[in-house]
Amino acid sequence: MPVDTIDDLADVFEYETIAVVGCSSTPGKAAHDVPNYLRKQGYDVIPVNPFADEIFGRPVPDSLADVESEIDIVCLFRPSEEMSEIVDAALERDDIQVVWAQRGIRDDEAAARVEDDGRVVVQDRCMMVEHRRLAA
Incomplete structure (x- = not known):
């Protein structure tokens, strides 16, 4: 089950490094x-x-695979239909502990793969x- 309690959300914010897939250079977005x-x-x-x-x-x-430093959290700003591919890339890395899909982004099958991987x-x-x- 994806995280939804206050305590579990608070635990996520204890991490320090966030890779933002789909980060924009345009203020206001x-x-x-x-x-x-x-x-x-x-x-x-x-x-x-x-x-x-x-x-x-x-x-x-360009991609998570190209990030040379350690990552704790992957934050997604991509359409739901791209979440599965991004999750696959995240699961290839041992350092990523959390996959966070922003508001409006959801893929229950991809989320289950994240959880199944602990x-x-x-x-x-x-x-x-x-x-x-x-x-x-």
Whole structure:
């Protein structure tokens, strides 16, 4: 079952490094503003986007496989139909502990694969909204 309790969500925010698949370089888009908020809260945000060279002053890898540093959480800003492929890439890495699908993104079969591998999954929730709610 995907994470949905306050305590379980709070545990997710104990991690430090978040790779944001589909991160946008355009302010005003959720895929830019949410990761930027997380950066300002002290998280190490790694933007992942094959169509951008630099976001937040950082070089942008094309895919999770191209991220050279350790990742704790993968945050998805891609359509639901792409979640399965991104989950497969996340499960190929031993370092990723959490797959977080942003609001409106859901794939129950892919989520079950994450859980079956002993990792945590959150679906259809905004990281910024949940972080603010827990910090209040």
